[in-house]
Amino acid sequence: MNLGKYEDYCAEDFARDDRFIRWVVSPSPEEDAFWKEFMAVYPYKESEINSAREMIFLAQQLQPSKQLTKAEKDLMHENILAKIHAETSYAITTTSKTPRFLRYAAVVALLVSCATIFYNYWERNQHQIYETSFGETLTVELPDHSRVILNGHSRLCFSKNWKNNEDRFVWLDGEAFFEVTRQVETQTKFSVMARDMVVQVLGTKFNVNSRKEKTRVVLNEGQIKLMLNDEKANPILMDPGDMVDYDHNDNQLVQTKVNPELHSSWKEGIQLFDKTPLQEVVEKMEEIYGVTISLNNEKLRQRKMTMGIPVEDLEIALRTIESVLGLKITKNSDRNFVIN
């Protein structure tokens, strides 16, 4: 009989004591005797005990006792039994003799293969991919209403899980002109992941051409930051009219002032050249049409060209070059030409 334990108890202490609760909720002669003795020893505790009892009785009104009617219970009971019996008869007809571990193994195998298939499917569906073939341009609107115009033989890729309020990323292989919307509220950045660098902006218009070893970025409006994949290099800040050329082979970086419109003119359908060496014009042709054009004469190579060629019509492009040069272009095959 551990009476002393309760010596300092107040009503709230009693009301949460297991033994006290048991006495009030389901009284028994032993408990009655214990608490009577306690009150005899500590008579001044009587008011606390009465308060605690009252609390418990009060709490019992918390839950005006609910009951299911006999009919309700019978109906529920019937429902349960009906289902049980239906299942039991079904189970008898389908019980299989397959050992339990084999059944588990089958389930595991099934789950694993489902997971694999699902993962592949998921992975392939994580990215939205746009591709152009040679001599084709394509305008893509991103979820943030930024516009990307893809030049021929280029590929743009971004996560389907795009969120405008988080930093935006696209992957580019080839050439594209970007008109990036500024996220006024969140100021989230927009990054183009090119081959050798990351072009990071808030909102602006610029052209990126990233093929094989060379990457060229031309800025039309706003400001951008270039971060080379080479971690030692400092980021480069570009202003409108700046052109940055990067050559992967010799790690050379050249920054010049240009007329940016020339470099993004292709998006209106015509690639403009302004005193551009023929060699460069030919390279551009090869790039967007996927053809090879041989140019054997060194003088010709350096000849400065000022003209515009269509980006979606190889025939007209070739004829334009012929007329500006005053020379014939020989066709060796569908994809192979010679200027001489």
Place this chain on the structure above:
Amino acid sequence: MNSRRNDLTHWNEFRQGSERAFSLLFYRYSDLLLNYGYTLTHDRDLIKDCIQELFLDLWRRKNQLAELEKVNAYLLQAFRRVLFRKIRQDEKQRFFQAGSDAGVILPPEDHLIEAESEHIRNEYIADKLNHLPQRQREIIYLKYYQNLTYEEIGEIMGLQQQAAWNLFSRAIHKLREIMTDHRYILPSLLLVSVTFKAVF
């Protein structure tokens, strides 16, 4: 305590496949689960559904069920799990059928009241008690009605034993406040009511 031993016998018979024992357990515990259910929701149909589902589930798993010390603690815990699963499902559905009421608020308890004073007092207390947080009402039920230990309550409600004790202490404290309140407020409420009746 005799009934408790009976329950355990029935529980064991049921585990061995006795449908009679199973039915006895159902009739014995359905009201108890209904009352517990009311501390969690006020949707009577939902509670009834859950009781049925619980017993169906028990029958299906009867071979895997363990021997118990207290049938009520186990059933309360299992019932709570079924109910919460159902509520979550319903919430998902409700998400798609906008407009239906969430039904979290207690409808006023209309009971047959003999005396006016009793009526006021009960309404006052019911109102106060119904404004206890749900978890406090739940733990009061588990403690004062089902007489469970803090350990058992913790298992049912997913709490550490100490956390269960703390929660119950807070509930007790609230109860104490309500009790002190009603000792002073009720007589004045009664007086107002009687005066009101007399004048009009």
